[in-house]
Amino acid sequence: MVLKNLCERIFAPKCSSKSSTDTVDNNQVPACSKAESSDSKFPKASLWSSFFTSGYSVCETYSESPASEKKVVNSTNSGWAASVRKVITVGSMRRFQERVLGPSKTEVSSSDGDVWLLGVCHKISQHESTGNVDTSNYFAALEEDFFSKILITYRKGFNAISDSKYTSDVNWGCMLRSGQMLVAQALLFHKLGRSWRKSVDKPQDKEYIDILQLFGDSEAYAFSIHNLLEAGKGYGLAVGSWVGPYAMCRTLEVLARNQRERNDLEEQPLPMAIYVVSGDEDGERGGAPVVCIEDASRRCSEFSRGLAAWTPLLLLVPLVLGLDKINPRYVPLLQSTFKFPQSLGILGGKPGASTYIIGVQNEKAFYLDPHDVHPVVNINMDNQEADTSSYHSNIIRLMPLDSIDPSLAIGFYCRDKDDFDNFCSRASELVEESNGAPLFTVAQSRSLPMQVSSSNDASVANSGFQEDDALGLDLVNDSETNEDDWQLL
Numbered sequence: 001m002v003l004k005n006l007c008e009r010i011f012a013p014k015c016s017s018k019s020s021t022d023t024v025d026n027n028q029v030p031a032c033s034k035a036e037s038s039d040s041k042f043p044k045a046s047l048w049s050s051f052f053t054s055g056y057s058v059c060e061t062y063s064e065s066p067a068s069e070k071k072v073v074n075s076t077n078s079g080w081a082a083s084v085r086k087v088i089t090v091g092s093m094r095r096f097q098e099r100v101l102g103p104s105k106t107e108v109s110s111s112d113g114d115v116w117l118l119g120v121c122h123k124i125s126q127h128e129s130t131g132n133v134d135t136s137n138y139f140a141a142l143e144e145d146f147f148s149k150i151l152i153t154y155r156k157g158f159n160a161i162s163d164s165k166y167t168s169d170v171n172w173g174c175m176l177r178s179g180q181m182l183v184a185q186a187l188l189f190h191k192l193g194r195s196w197r198k199s200v201d202k203p204q205d206k207e208y209i210d211i212l213q214l215f216g217d218s219e220a221y222a223f224s225i226h227n228l229l230e231a232g233k234g235y236g237l238a239v240g241s242w243v244g245p246y247a248m249c250r251t252l253e254v255l256a257r258n259q260r261e262r263n264d265l266e267e268q269p270l271p272m273a274i275y276v277v278s279g280d281e282d283g284e285r286g287g288a289p290v291v292c293i294e295d296a297s298r299r300c301s302e303f304s305r306g307l308a309a310w311t312p313l314l315l316l317v318p319l320v321l322g323l324d325k326i327n328p329r330y331v332p333l334l335q336s337t338f339k340f341p342q343s344l345g346i347l348g349g350k351p352g353a354s355t356y357i358i359g360v361q362n363e364k365a366f367y368l369d370p371h372d373v374h375p376v377v378n379i380n381m382d383n384q385e386a387d388t389s390s391y392h393s394n395i396i397r398l399m400p401l402d403s404i405d406p407s408l409a410i411g412f413y414c415r416d417k418d419d420f421d422n423f424c425s426r427a428s429e430l431v432e433e434s435n436g437a438p439l440f441t442v443a444q445s446r447s448l449p450m451q452v453s454s455s456n457d458a459s460v461a462n463s464g465f466q467e468d469d470a471l472g473l474d475l476v477n478d479s480e481t482n483e484d485d486w487q488l489l
Contacts, residue, residue, distance in 0.1 A: 108124070108139065108142065108361065108396060108398070112125075112361050112362050112364070113125050113361060113362050114361070115142055115359055115360070115361045115366070116335075116338040116339055116343075116359055116360055116361070117142070117145050117146060117149075117338070117358055117359035117366065118149075118185070118194070118338065118343045118344065118345055118358055118359065119194060119338070119339065119340055119341040119342065119343040120145060120194060121339070122138065122141060122142040122145065123138065124138040124139060124142060142396075143396065144197050145197065146358075146359070146366065146393070146396050147198070147392055147393060147394060148196065148197045148198040148392070149181075149185060149358055149368060149392070149393075150181060150184040150185060150188065150211070150212070150391055150392070151181065151368045151369075151370070151390075151391055151392050151393045152177045152180045152181050152184065152215055152370060152391065153177060153369075153370045153371065153372045153373065153374055153390070154168065154169055154170045154173060154174070154177065154370060154371060154372065154373045154374070155168065155169065155217050155225075155373070155374055155375070155376045155377075156168035156170060156373055156374075156375060156376065157375050157376045158217035158218060158225075158226075158376040159217070159218050159226075161225070161226050161229060161239050162226070162229070162230070162239065164239045164240070166239050166240060168373075169225055170373055172240050172241060172242055173225060173370075174242075174349070174353060174354040174355070174370045174371060175242060175243045175244065175245070175248050175347070175354040176225050176228050176229075176243065176248070177225075177354075177370035178248075178347045178349075178354045178355060178356045178370055179228070179248045179249075179251070179252055179347060180215050180223055180225075180228075181356040181368055181370070182344055182345065182347060182356060182411050183223055183252060183270065183314075184211055184212075184214075184215060185344055185345070185358075186270075186272070186314050186344055186411070186413045187211045187214070187270070188208070188211060189344075189413050189415075190271060190272060190312055190413065190415070191207040191210075191211065192205065192207055192208065194341075196208075198388075198392060202384065202385050203384035203385055204384050204385075204386070204388065205384075206381075206384060208388075209379060209381055209383065209384055209386060209388075210381050212379040212386075212388060212391055213378070213379040213380065213381045214269050216377075216378035216379060217376045217378065218378065221378070222255075222259055222269035222270075223255065223269065223270075227255060228251055228252075228255060231251050231254040231255035231258055232247060232248075232250070232251030232254065232255075234254070235247040235250045235251055235254075237251055242352055244407055245318050245319075245347045245348065245354075245407055245408050245409035246278075246318040246407075246409070248347060248409065249276045249316040249318045249347075249409050250276060252274060252276075252316065253274050253276050253316075256270045256274045257274075260303065265304070265305060265307070270314070271312065272303070272311060272312035272313055272314050272413070273296075273299040273300045273302070273303035273304075273311050273312070273313050273314070274299065274303075274313075274314045274316065275295065275296050275299045275313060275314070275315050275316070276316045276317075276318070277289045277290070277291050277292075277315060277316065277317045277318075277440060278317075278318060288437075288438045288439060288440050288441050289317055289318075289319070289440045289441075290440065290441050290442070290443050290446070291315070291317075291424065291427060291440055291441070291442045291443070292443055292444075292445060292446055293424065293442070293443070293444050293445070294444065294445045294446070295446070296313060296315075296420065297309070297310065299313065300313060309417075310416060310417040310420070312413070312414065312415055312416065313413070313414045313420060314344075314411070314412075314413055315342075315411065315412040315413075315414065315423075316409055316410075316411055317409060317410045317411075317412075317439070317440050318407075318408070318409040319407075319408055319409065319410065319439060319440075320406050320407045320408075321334075321406045321408070321439075322406035323406065324406075325402075325403075325406060326402055326404060326405075326406040327406070327437075328402060329435070329437050330437070330439065331363065331401055331402050332433075333430060333433070333434055333438070333439050334346070334360075334401060334410075334439070335360045335362075335363075335401065336430055336433070337410055337412075337430075337439070338359060338360045340412065340423060340426050340427075341419075341422065342412040342413055342414050342419060342422070342423045342426075343411075343412060344410075344411030344412055344413050345357050345358040345359070345410075345411060346365075346404075346408050346409065346410050346411070347408060347409040347411070348404045348405055348407070348408030348409070349367070349404060349405060350403070350404065350405055351405050353371065354370070355367040355368065355369050355370065356368045356370070357401075357404070360401060361398075363400060363401050363402060364398045364399070364400060364401060365398065365399055365400070365401040365404065366396065366397070366398055367397050367398075367399065368393055368397075369393075369397055374390045377390055377391075410439070424442050427440065427441075427442050428442050
């Protein structure tokens with residue numbers, strides 16, 4: 001009763017003015033716990049969520065009050081406010097982003113099939129055929145994999161960017177953070193392999209710490225938001241402004257090249273060539289982008305300064321797969337890319353709210369969300385005892401794959417020439433499954449240009465495959481493509 005009266009005195013004036021949509025996501029719980037919960041628990045959770053949301057709103061509202069009023073509030077409620085802040089896992093920024101992204105779900109059901117995370121299959125549905133009803137081991141392995149992926153979020157309190165006054169990227173830096181996550185994951189695969197999992201004990205792997213320190217928030221760190229913005233000026237990147245997937249890919253390419261020119265070959269922060277695959281006219285209308293084997297080889301040669309015929313390769317494929325929403329015909333193809341051993345996921349999300357999509361389960365997408373706000377943390381490469389908890393999620397987030405923005409970019413990491421050849425083989429098979437509307441195609445060279453024309457026919461027709469006898473790779477000419485299906489970059 002005392003708690004009830006206290007809550008009424010503190011929260012009642014504010015609760016009456018709050019929108020009914022201003023609620024906390026009740027489903028943000030670990031996958032294993034969620035799988036074992038029942039629907040009967042949700043009403044209680046909703047009541048507590050409303051209670052805590054109101055409390056957090058009081059703290060935020062009073063923080064904007066005049067100084068004299070702040071003093072009174074802080075003197076009476078500072079202890080209570082601190083307690084509420086510890087309990088609340090999502091604040092006003094999270095609630096705002098949930099309105100944009102839609103409510104994130106954390107239900108991972110074995111009945112929905114297996115989960116693919118960046119080329120690794122988690123067979124959480126196999127217990128159905130074996131009669132095993134205990135799913136805890138399957139979900140535990142899935143969680144360990146998901147939580148080991150590097151999460152990079154909004155930061156506050158870093159040195160001002162260039163000559164601006166910005167010391168935080170809140171509200172505008174989500175695509176930059178998503179791009180950082182993709183590069184960080186490529187580095188993890190390169191240095192530690194796809195089977196690496198973050199240890200719960202310290203010290204951490206030195207290679208892991210070395211990777212994290214590349215993404216600190218100042219000009220001193222190779223892939224900082226400061227350096228990304230400087231490198232991307234030619235593609236419209238500016239402090240305080242949102243950026244799209246295509247510009248993000250090109251920015252990473254420019255920054256990697258700048259780093260390569262400043263460092264010795266053995267000291268490259270990104271020890272791999274980078275190849276941004278786009279359609280004809282560098283992203284203008286022209287059908288599906290072409291992964292050109294000769295172009296990939298040339299990127300590797302340039303990266304090694306002519307010392308090697310092939311090097312590790314980061315492939316980025318920016319796409320636009322529809323107008324206002326993604327064309328449904330592309331959804332199965334996007335799902336299939338996560339089965340590639342070379343998969344690095346997707347830079348995508350909702351308009352104005354980028355995420356890093358790292359997995360699928362049927363038509364659900366698993367993603368890392370950069371929209372939480374954390375104080376700046378600059379990792380010292382010599383400190384293997386560093387607290388890296390803010391670089392990992394403890395919540396599995398899901399959203400419908402067909403709900404993502406049609407403007408996106410797919411990433412792949414190829415360790416060597418054999419790995420690249422395997423990627424090309426899988427990509428060619430995916431072309432054959434596309435019914436004339438591939439995400440991208442593969443060709444030996446650009447000697448045979450793609451021919452695309454507009455047609456009143458709403459269907460997409462494949463005019464045939466041009467087979468290269470030497471490598472058995474296909475070049476697809478997408479003729480009679482409807483304008484709505486063009487992949488505009």
